[in-house]
Amino acid sequence: MKKEIIEHGLNLNRRRFLTQLGMGLGGVALGSLLIPDIFGSATEEEMLVTGLPHFAPKAKRIIYLFQNGAPSQLDLFDYKPMLQQMFGQELPASIRNGQRLTGMTADQAKFPLAGTKFKFNQYGETRAWMSELLPYTSKVVDDICFIKTMHTEAINHDPALTFFQTGAQIGNRPSMGSWLSYGLGSENKNLPAFCVLLSKGKGNGQGVYSKLWSNGFLDSVHQGVQFSSGEDPVLYLKNPDGMDKAERRKMLDRLASLNEEGFNEFGDPEIKGKIQQYEMAYRMQTAVPEVTDVSKEPEDIVKMYGPDCLVPGTYAANCLLARKLSESGVRFVQIYHQGWDGHNNLPNELAGQCKDTDQASAALITDLKQRGLLDETLVIWGGEFGRTNYCQGILTPDNYGRDHHPRAFTIWMAGGGVKPGVYGETDDFGYNIASNPVHVNDFHATALHLMGLDHEKLVYKHLGRRYRLTDVAGKVVSGIIS
Numbered sequence: 336m337k338k339e340i341i342e343h344g345l346n347l348n349r350r351r352f353l354t355q356l357g358m359g360l361g362g363v364a365l366g367s368l369l370i371p372d373i374f375g376s377a378t379e380e381e382m383l384v385t386g387l388p389h390f391a392p393k394a395k396r397i398i399y400l401f402q403n404g405a406p407s408q409l410d411l412f413d414y415k416p417m418l419q420q421m422f423g424q425e426l427p428a429s430i431r432n433g434q435r436l437t438g439m440t441a442d443q444a445k446f447p448l449a450g451t452k453f454k455f456n457q458y459g460e461t462r463a464w465m466s467e468l469l470p471y472t473s474k475v476v477d478d479i480c481f482i483k484t485m486h487t488e489a490i491n492h493d494p495a496l497t498f499f500q501t502g503a504q505i506g507n508r509p510s511m512g513s514w515l516s517y518g519l520g521s522e523n524k525n526l527p528a529f530c531v532l533l534s535k536g537k538g539n540g541q542g543v544y545s546k547l548w549s550n551g552f553l554d555s556v557h558q559g560v561q562f563s564s565g566e567d568p569v570l571y572l573k574n575p576d577g578m579d580k581a582e583r584r585k586m587l588d589r590l591a592s593l594n595e596e597g598f599n600e601f602g603d604p605e606i607k608g609k610i611q612q613y614e615m616a617y618r619m620q621t622a623v624p625e626v627t628d629v630s631k632e633p634e635d636i637v638k639m640y641g642p643d644c645l646v647p648g649t650y651a652a653n654c655l656l657a658r659k660l661s662e663s664g665v666r667f668v669q670i671y672h673q674g675w676d677g678h679n680n681l682p683n684e685l686a687g688q689c690k691d692t693d694q695a696s697a698a699l700i701t702d703l704k705q706r707g708l709l710d711e712t713l714v715i716w717g718g719e720f721g722r723t724n725y726c727q728g729i730l731t732p733d734n735y736g737r738d739h740h741p742r743a744f745t746i747w748m749a750g751g752g753v754k755p756g757v758y759g760e761t762d763d764f765g766y767n768i769a770s771n772p773v774h775v776n777d778f779h780a781t782a783l784h785l786m787g788l789d790h791e792k793l794v795y796k797h798l799g800r801r802y803r804l805t806d807v808a809g810k811v812v813s814g815i816i817s
Contacts, residue, residue, distance in 0.1 A: 386520045388787025393752025393816070394713040395522070397515065397782065398657045398668045400696060401715075402688075403496065404541045404675030407722035407737055408745035409765050410451045410685055413483055414464035417763040418450035418724055422732070426725045430766050437490055439678065439727060440738045446725035448764070449735040452682050461756045468689040471697035477755050478700050478709065480748045480815050484759030484768045487720055487741045487775045492541045492676070495719035495741065498775055500547045502804040509551035509795075511779065512667035514804045515786060516557040518793050523664030526626065527560040530665050532653040536674030536691045538684035543671045552797040554604060559669060562627070562656070564648025626663050629655060640698040643691075651695035658702050661712055675718055678727055679736040700749050709750035713785055717746025724765050743768045746778075752785045754817040776809035784811045 409415060426446040440446070454467045459476035472479070489495035494504035501508040509517070512529035521528035531548045548559030598606040629645060632655070637644055643651035650672050657668040674688050696716060703709040721744025722737035729735075743761045759771035780790040783804065790805045 386518050388519065389789045389792055390787055392785065392787025393711075394750070394785045395711045396661045396664075396666055396668075397512075397713045397715065397751070397786070398661055398699065399511070399670065399715045400654070400657075400692075400699075400717075401499070401669065401671050402675050402692070402718040403543055403671050403673045404492070404539065404677075405495075405718040405720050405722060405739060405744070406675045406688070407451075407677055407681060407685060408483070408743075409722060409724055409737070410453055410681070411466045411469060411689075412464065412481055412745040412747075413761060413765050414455040414466075415450070415724070415761075415763060415765040418448050418765065420450075421448045422450045423447050423730060426764070426766075430762070430764050434742065435490065437739050440723070440725075443727075446723075447730045448724055449726040449730055449737065452733055452735075463757050466689075468686060469693050471694045475697045475700045475749070478704065478749045480753040480755055481745060481757045482747065482759055482773050482778075482812075482815065483743070483745045483757060483761055484770070484772045485717070485721075485744050485746050485775070485778065486768060486772055489720065490739055490741050492719060492739075495739075496541070496543075497547065499719050499778075501549075501551070502776070502779055502806055506546040507549070507551055508802075509553045509557065509804070510548050510559060510669075511782070511804060512548060512559050512669055513550045513553050513557040514783075514793060515667045515788075517553050517795065518783075518788050519666055519786065521664065521666055526660070526663055526665050528666040529557065529559040530660050530668050531559040531561045532656060532668065532670045533561070533564075534648060534650040534653050534670065534672045534691075536650070536672060537687045538674035539676040539678065540673040541676050543673065547671070548669060552802070553795060559667075564652075626659050627656060629659075636702065639701060641694045644695065650691050651698075654695040654699045655702075658699055658708075661703075662706065662708060677722060677737055680734060681722075681736050682734060703750060711751065713751025713753070713782065714749040715746065715782070716748075718744075720744055740766075742766065748815070752817055753815050758812070758815050771814065773812055774808070776805045777812050779804050780809035781812045781815065785816070 409418065424447065426448055431446070451466070455464050456467070456473075457464055458473040461477055461479075463476050463479070463481055465473045465476065487495055487498060489498050489504050497506060498504045500510050502511070510529075512531075516528035519528075529548065533543060545561070548561065550556075550558035594606050597603075629652070632644075636655070640651045640655050643649040644655045646652055650670070653670050653672075657670060660668050672688075672692060674684070674691075677684055700709065700714060703712050703714070720739055720741040723740045725737075727736040727738045743766065749755075759773060760769045761767065762769050783790045783793060790803060790809055790811075794801045794803045796802070
């Protein structure tokens with residue numbers, strides 16, 4: 336007897352959808368709006384990767400601009416005149432209060448305060464403070480919500496980065512994009528629900544690795560698909576030499592029939608996942624070249640993002656590609672930009688990083704807005720933790736370094752139902768949180784909420800335990816939601 340297809344969490348087929356929604360013309364009409372293919376020709380496998388939100392979402396998609404290495408909030412967003420006034424003086428013991436340090440500064444005899452060398456001004460109607468290093472972002476400040484009180488327990492790059500991406504400091508957990516793919520599926524059956532883009536600046540870099548976009552214990556169909564900057568954006572997508580599209584289709588049909596036999600015998604849901612992935616790859620052969628082609632972008636768009644947007648693999652090119660992917664219905668686009676690890680020579684490295692990222696980040700917001708997509712697209716910008724207010728190494732007015740600081744740092748969000756302005760406040764030294772703390776678990780809960788998902792209900796049972804992105808914590812930060 337053929338075993339039934341295993342359905343996980345929010346994945347639905349026609350029968351289950353109609354049973355849960357109830358009978359009646361109203362339910363049928365809603366079903367056709369939420370899932371256009373529900374009464375069409377979609378196969379059972381295609382229906383299995385379509386999910387429904389728990390409630391009306393404010394955003395349909397996320398573009399996450401992750402600044403890998405931890406940008407210095409004190410030189411970019413969190414203006415602290417006290418650090419300028421006390422430049423070179425010792426950080427008061429009452430402020431640090433014995434809090435743990437990394438091994439890179441734990442043995443320092445002194446902790447001299449390092450005010451920023453960069454000028455700050457207030458911008459827009461929100462009067463948010465921003466550094467002179469971000470002239471383009473300052474022009475879109477009224478579309479941005481600055482969260483100045485992010486905090487995390489992780490104090491080193493690998494666990495902190497992994498925590499932000501997966502909700503756990505260890506590996507083998509589903510990434511944020513995988514959870515969204517699992518919960519909501521894809522809007523475009525010809526493209527993955529979760530895409531990953533990498534770029535690297537000139538600053539001190541920290542590596543990124545595939546565990547950050549892993550599906551973990553979720554079905555492999557939810558794994559992030561990495562796009563490269565080479566001739567083939569997605570490796571092994573093209574047909575081998577000597578094989579045309581018709582032969583490829585015949586081969587996949589035969590392979591699918593063999594996999595169906597294996598599924599009938601063993602009932603392993605991963606076999607169904609393999610069938611879905613082969614079919615997705617076949618459809619992507621047409622969709623990927625089209626969406627990655629920027630040659631038809633108008634001159635004003637190229638000028639907006641900057642000339643680097645025509646150079647594959649740059650941050651600007653990835654921001655433009657993120658817009659195109661999101662516009663095409665990709666649920667979650669993750670960009671990792673490396674080079675923000677400012678332990679030494681921070682002012683020079685930070686200036687270079689901002690030159691690489693400022694224009695394109697602001698252009699992405701403007702581009703989405705003028706296309707009418709910003710309201711339904713949540714854009715996130717930030718790193719894995721912040722930077723200390725005291726100097727690491729030798730301090731001069733023009734040159735200093737900063738160590739890791741997980742207790743209070745800044746990220747920003749735009750679009751997707753967030754309220755522009757500034758949320759939270761740090762103390763006069765920028766060291767501790769003074770009001771409205773936001774933990775990484777809270778950040779995840781809020782992002783899922785904006786996408787119409789209750790973080791406590793988006794669960795997956797694995798090895799006898801019910802897992803979720805926020806583990807056993809997290810609360811929605813209602814103060815930033817419009």
